[in-house]
Amino acid sequence: MILDGKCPTGPIETSWDRHRFDTKLVNPANKRKYKVLVVGTGLAGGAAAAPLGELGYNVEAFCYQDSARRAHSIAAQGGINAAKAYPNDGDSIYRLFYDTIKGGDFRAREADVWRLSQVSNNIIDQCVAQGVPFARDYAGYLDNRSFGGAQVSRTFYARGQTGQQLLLGAYSALSRQVKAGTVKLFVRREMLDLVVVDGVARGITCRNLCTGEIETYWGDAVVLATGGYVNVFYLSTNAMGCSVTATWKAAKKGAYFANPCYTQIHPTCIPQTGEHQSKLTLMSESLRNDGRCWVPKKKEDCEKPAGQIAEEDRDYYLERKYPSFGNLAPRDIASRAAKEQCDDERGVGPGKRGVYLDFKDSINRLGQATIAERYGNLFEMYEKITDENGYKQPMRIYPAPHYSMGGLWVDYNCMSNVPGLFVLGEANFSVHGANRLGASALMQGLADGYFVIPYTVGGYLATVKPGQVKTDHAEFKKSVEDVNADIKKLLSINGKKTPSELHRELGKVMWNNVGMARSKESLTEALKLIPKIREEFWNNVKVTGVGEEFNQQLENAGRLADFLEFGELLAKDALNREESCGGHFRTEHQYDDGEAKRDDENFCYAAAWEFKGAGKEPELHKEPLKFDNVHLAVRSYK
Amino acid sequence: MKLKLHVWRQKGPNAPGKLETYEANHVSPDQSFLEMLDEVNEVLVKEGKDPIAFDHDCREGICGMCSQIINGMAHGGQDRTTVCQLHMRSFKDGDEIFIEPWKAKAFPIIKDLAVDRGNYDRIIQAGGYTSCHTGGVADGNALLIGKEIADYSMDAAECIGCGACAASCPNSSAMLFASNKVAQLAVLPQGQVEAKRRVVAMLDEATACGFGNCTNHYECQAACPKGINVKFIAKLNREYLKALLP
Numbered sequence: 001m002i003l004d005g006k007c008p009t010g011p012i013e014t015s016w017d018r019h020r021f022d023t024k025l026v027n028p029a030n031k032r033k034y035k036v037l038v039v040g041t042g043l044a045g046g047a048a049a050a051p052l053g054e055l056g057y058n059v060e061a062f063c064y065q066d067s068a069r070r071a072h073s074i075a076a077q078g079g080i081n082a083a084k085a086y087p088n089d090g091d092s093i094y095r096l097f098y099d100t101i102k103g104g105d106f107r108a109r110e111a112d113v114w115r116l117s118q119v120s121n122n123i124i125d126q127c128v129a130q131g132v133p134f135a136r137d138y139a140g141y142l143d144n145r146s147f148g149g150a151q152v153s154r155t156f157y158a159r160g161q162t163g164q165q166l167l168l169g170a171y172s173a174l175s176r177q178v179k180a181g182t183v184k185l186f187v188r189r190e191m192l193d194l195v196v197v198d199g200v201a202r203g204i205t206c207r208n209l210c211t212g213e214i215e216t217y218w219g220d221a222v223v224l225a226t227g228g229y230v231n232v233f234y235l236s237t238n239a240m241g242c243s244v245t246a247t248w249k250a251a252k253k254g255a256y257f258a259n260p261c262y263t264q265i266h267p268t269c270i271p272q273t274g275e276h277q278s279k280l281t282l283m284s285e286s287l288r289n290d291g292r293c294w295v296p297k298k299k300e301d302c303e304k305p306a307g308q309i310a311e312e313d314r315d316y317y318l319e320r321k322y323p324s325f326g327n328l329a330p331r332d333i334a335s336r337a338a339k340e341q342c343d344d345e346r347g348v349g350p351g352k353r354g355v356y357l358d359f360k361d362s363i364n365r366l367g368q369a370t371i372a373e374r375y376g377n378l379f380e381m382y383e384k385i386t387d388e389n390g391y392k393q394p395m396r397i398y399p400a401p402h403y404s405m406g407g408l409w410v411d412y413n414c415m416s417n418v419p420g421l422f423v424l425g426e427a428n429f430s431v432h433g434a435n436r437l438g439a440s441a442l443m444q445g446l447a448d449g450y451f452v453i454p455y456t457v458g459g460y461l462a463t464v465k466p467g468q469v470k471t472d473h474a475e476f477k478k479s480v481e482d483v484n485a486d487i488k489k490l491l492s493i494n495g496k497k498t499p500s501e502l503h504r505e506l507g508k509v510m511w512n513n514v515g516m517a518r519s520k521e522s523l524t525e526a527l528k529l530i531p532k533i534r535e536e537f538w539n540n541v542k543v544t545g546v547g548e549e550f551n552q553q554l555e556n557a558g559r560l561a562d563f564l565e566f567g568e569l570l571a572k573d574a575l576n577r578e579e580s581c582g583g584h585f586r587t588e589h590q591y592d593d594g595e596a597k598r599d600d601e602n603f604c605y606a607a608a609w610e611f612k613g614a615g616k617e618p619e620l621h622k623e624p625l626k627f628d629n630v631h632l633a634v635r636s637y638k
Numbered sequence: 639m640k641l642k643l644h645v646w647r648q649k650g651p652n653a654p655g656k657l658e659t660y661e662a663n664h665v666s667p668d669q670s671f672l673e674m675l676d677e678v679n680e681v682l683v684k685e686g687k688d689p690i691a692f693d694h695d696c697r698e699g700i701c702g703m704c705s706q707i708i709n710g711m712a713h714g715g716q717d718r719t720t721v722c723q724l725h726m727r728s729f730k731d732g733d734e735i736f737i738e739p740w741k742a743k744a745f746p747i748i749k750d751l752a753v754d755r756g757n758y759d760r761i762i763q764a765g766g767y768t769s770c771h772t773g774g775v776a777d778g779n780a781l782l783i784g785k786e787i788a789d790y791s792m793d794a795a796e797c798i799g800c801g802a803c804a805a806s807c808p809n810s811s812a813m814l815f816a817s818n819k820v821a822q823l824a825v826l827p828q829g830q831v832e833a834k835r836r837v838v839a840m841l842d843e844a845t846a847c848g849f850g851n852c853t854n855h856y857e858c859q860a861a862c863p864k865g866i867n868v869k870f871i872a873k874l875n876r877e878y879l880k881a882l883l884p
Contacts, residue, residue: 051772066693067759069799070701086779122773129775131768131822131829133791140782159792164700168795172767179763187756210748239695273668278676279697381699384723385670450772498683500676544683549650550691550749553683 003256003608003623006411007111012629016115019412023455024462031056033466036457037204037219038062039191039246042071043163043442044425045225046170047449053174053182055454057461060217061174061183062206064190064241064555069171072227072239073445076163077284077378079145079155080127080442082120087144091152093117100440101630103149103330104405104433105582105598107262107606110629111412112430119451120443124156126450130169134158145374147438148285149330149637155439160284160377166442170449189215190555192486193479194222194250194421201420202469205479207487209555212548214480214487216471220464221420221457224250225449228404228426230263232563232570233515234507236401237269237282243559244566247408247427251566255416256608256621258429259406260566261574264436264583265516266402267334270385271354280400281385283378285438288327290362290371291395293318293338295346295355302348306356306394317341317355325637332435332583332596333637335399339516340594342398349396358394399516403441405432405583406573409608409623413456414448417608420464422457424448429606434582487547490557495540499556502537506560506567509533514571519587523575527568531615534564565614572609576620579603600632639665639731643678645690646738648747655747657736660690667727671714672697672704674726675737691750699723699863702798705805706751707738712802712861720800720863740805744812744848755801757847758815764843765836766819768828781827794822796864803858803866809850814858816840817874818866824877834881837874 008015008022026034034057038049041063049061063071085091096117101108124142128134134156135143144153158165177183186206193205195216203218229244230236251257268288270281294314296302301309317337319326329337338355341347348354363371368391372379379390386396408416408423410430415422425445432440469475513526537560545551580589580596581603589597610619641662648655662678669677672694679689695703704721708714714724729735737751745753783791795818803814820837823829829836845851852871859868 054772065695065701065703066755067702067799069759069762070695070703072696072701075696075698075700084778124778125775126770126772128778128781129768129770129828131791131826133788133795133822133826134778135792136783136785136788138785140784142778158795161700161796164798165792165795172762173770173772175759175763176767176769178759179765185759187759210754237698239701240697241695274666276666276669276673276677278670278673281698380718381723384699384719384725387725387727454772496684498680500680542683542686544686545688550752552691553689 001621003409003621005109005623006413007109008412012110012114015111016118020455023459026458026462028056032058034058034220034461035060035218035467036221036223037217038223038225039204040071040225040227040427041068041174042073042225042227042425043167043170043445044449045223046071046167046174047446048223048225048424048453049183050170050173050177051450051454052457053177053180056182059177059183060186060219062186062189062191064188064209066187068174068185068187069168071167072242073167073442074164075239076442077160078147078286079157079162079439080123080166081147081154081439082124082156082443083117083154084121084124086142087153089152091154095152096120096154098630099150100431100437101433102635103437104435105596105635106433106627106632107581107625108431108433109625110627115452116431116444116447119447122451123443123446127166127169130172132158132165132169145286146289146328148288148328148334149437157286160375163442166446170446191226191246192249192483192558194253195475195479196253196418197469197473197475199419201418202473203471203476205476205483207483210550212551214483216476216480218470218476220461220466221422223422223424223453223457224408224427225424226427228407229566230401230404232506232567233401233510234503235272235277235280237266237280240279243562245559245562247423248562248566250408250416250421251611253418255418255421256409256610257406257569258409258606258608259573260570260609261577261584262405262434262582263401264331264403264405265335265399267331267338267399268357268397269400270382271349271396271398273350281381282400282402283382283397285331287357287375287378290374291327291357291359292316292361293327293355293357295341295348299345302346302352315346322637329637330435330437335516336585338399354396354398356394357397359390360394363391403436405429405434405436409606413459414452415456415460420460422453424453434584486558487554490541490543490554490561491547493539493541493543495542497536497540498542499553499560502533502541503560503563506530506533506564510567514574517585517587518574520575523571526571527575530564530568530571537561537564569609569618572618573607576607577603639729641665641729642734644734644736647690647750650749651746665726667725669726670697670722671708671724671726672722691752693752694722697722700798702800705740705753705800705802707741707805709736712806713863718863718865740801742804742810744810745801745805757849758799758801758812760847761812761816761840761843762819765832765839768823769832770828783826787825791822791825794818794866794870797866798864800863802861802863804849806857806861807850808855808857809853811852812844812849813852813871813874814862814866814868816844817870820877821870821873824873833877837877838881841878
């Protein structure tokens with residue numbers, strides 16, 4: 001089937017304004033008759049629930065954490081982009097739009113990206129009004145920094161904790177609505193099923209993580225803002241609880257999953273130290289503003305302390321390969337370049353899987369105090385984890401899975417192919433194409449939440465009658481039975497391996513075969529191995545305790561069960577996409593200099609997969625991508 | 639290295655609890671404290687025993703989910719460090735470690751080391767925000783905010799809401815927690831409009847939740863993994879006084 005994103009036609013500059021005008025409205029007195037469920041309270045979910053409540057809808061919001069303030073958006077460090085052009089350096093909405101399309105390697109929808117760029121400026125104003133303490137200069141104006149993939153300074157920041165401050169802004173707006181009674185908050189709830197009645201999303205089934213009770217909630221619309229899936233690699237920069245569960249359950253109920261193979265490997269993470277490791281820690285890409293990446297030119301120097309390697313024996317490989325963007329090359333390019341150096345046996349640190357990020361020159365130029373003011377918390381974090389002082393010796397970094405550009409397929413209204421099911425933020429596939437630029441995730445989450453969904457959910461609700469299906473419907477009862485059956489099955493296996501052992505096995509298969517570089521051979525291998533682990537999981541996993549209690553092993557096992565199905569789809573999508581683009585690098589498709597080689601003739605489309613049953617072939621639906629405002633070009637940062 | 643752990647085990651909110659002893663025999667100095675507990679749990683699961691329940695999520699010191707009292711100190715007592723960022727290199731072979739949940743009436747235990755911190759959310763819901771509507775706000779540069787003020791506001795805003803302050807206070811006071819939100823907003827022009835109403839509402843809510851008052855022990859500041867200063871409590875007191883004046 002050919003999918004239609006239903007983007008407005010005509011001049012792109014006015015597309016969102018025209019679409020907003022054409023979108024139907026719900027009369028203020030009628031809004032309170034509708035109920036909207038919002039799953040996830042990160043930047044997208046928190047920012048969606050608050051204005052929906054303000055508008056007068058009844059909102060019920062859910063998160064698996066113990067508070068709406070803890071979603072993993074909180075860990076974003078560097079900043080948020082906006083096209084304010086305050087520094088007078090040539091920025092504009094068009095330039096942000098262009099950079100985002102190009103950064104995504106021409107695999108995103110133009111209209112969605114234009115809208116994102118347009119509302120980016122409103123986001124900054126909104127956050128300032130909430131009391132977000134953005135960095136300011138001595139005259140009192142908002143400060144900007146540079147980020148990868150852009151030649152202008154458009155990134156707004158709050159020390160090294162921008163995600164935290166923006167999330168707390170959204171959380172405070174949400175808290176205000178909780179107080180006002182328009183939003184009801186359900187914490188420590190994990191969504192385990194989407195309830196679909198006659199093809200329309202009507203509610204969700206959750207597990208109360210404190211009591212183990214299975215609960216159902218009805219809504220006239222369901223909004224998923226449940227984040228990304230890179231924990232499929234086991235080791236990633238995501239929080240431990242991040243999973244594909246909510247979106248995968250929706251996929252199993254008919255929502256198409258788009259471009260799952262677009263995963264981002266972030267270049268500046270702290271290298272792994274051993275098998276015991278439970279997660280990887282990212283350090284903001286903003287470090288590349290002042291840090292220089294290098295490895296020794298000679299293999300024999302790799303064992304020496306960095307200080308003993310002479311300047312002329314250092315290979316500043318990003319500056320060498322990409323003179324115009326240098327250390328600020330986009331993430332996919334910087335990550336692959338680091339891997340190349342290590343594959344060339346010039347890596348440093350344990351296992352030689354690391355490159356240096358050196359601040360010596362910046363400290364000499366600006367002084368340690370300035371560097372500490374910009375990145376102090378990152379140096380502190382680095383020292384806590386590695387026991388090394390980044391001011392005195394270069395940091396060691398290595399790429400790690402970080403973000404998923406793929407997600408549930410949505411149209412221009414952020415609605416999936418299942419009517420009534422909306423998907424926001426990292427959970428959808430919409431704006432980042434095959435690679436996300438730094439400081440754009442925060443922008444997307446808040447854009448979708450504050451400034452897109454309040455209009456588009458209204459447009460949908462205006463076409464449906466409120467409260468048509470409630471939790472007494474047979475589909476809700478069936479959903480509870482299905483969820484209970486899955487839990488019972490997990491608890492009854494009583495095998496020999498723990499969920500985390502099996503998750504680690506899956507992670508290794510994914511990282512080695514579906515990681516930074518993929519080939520037909522490696523993907524075929526992954527597609528052989530993943531079902532084997534899945535089979536072992538369903539025969540040999542050991543989950544202790546019972547369902548009717550606080551049971552973290554059961555939570556982990558449930559999430560892993562979904563990763564084991566989803567991982568296969570990810571590998572299938574990667575195998576299908578016979579080209580390299582952005583974060584998806586197929587070794588068969590590269591130029592002589594090792595750069596990604598796109599195939600616009602055959603793959604200029606979004607791949608949306610329809611679930612056809614566990615172990616069965618999913619069906620591919622394509623949404624062709626049209627570029628009327630930017631020219632498809634080879635992405636160059638040289 | 640080898641360690642002996644004494645861990646608080648409690649089946650549920652109303653069940654009796656006690657310290658149980660476990661051995662951790664293959665601890666690497668590069669492990670985080672939570673990774674050490676993960677390994678203890680793996681052993682327990684394989685033995686068919688109930689693993690230790692504890693809250694955690696981001697494991698990079700920012701989400702505020704992890705919450706343990708280690709050897710009597712919230713987050714283990716290392717300067718500006720959450721449990722998840724505490725590494726085993728700060729312990730030595732043969733150490734005995736006592737691990738307990740947050741201790742405060744207003745943070746009831748759910749299971750083992752996991753507690754309910756919903757009362758912190760209630761304090762924010764009482765007034766920890768500016769009542770701005772989404773959309774229709776002024777340009778971000780319309781009101782200038784001096785760097786010193788923006789920095790002061792950011793210092794206060796670093797709070798991760800973990801609960802270590804109240805859990806360490808002999809009065810179980812949530813004053814440091816409430817004060818940083820009060821101070822963050824009180825110095826910004828966007829927050830000043832509602833400053834009086836905010837401070838009163840938040841303090842009233844804290845009392846209603848069962849948190850105690852501040853009697854200047856400063857344990858909160860010592861325990862805070864973000865190093866938030868008690869000067870914000872002084873700021874809160876000044877704001878409260880201003881609110882009481884006609």
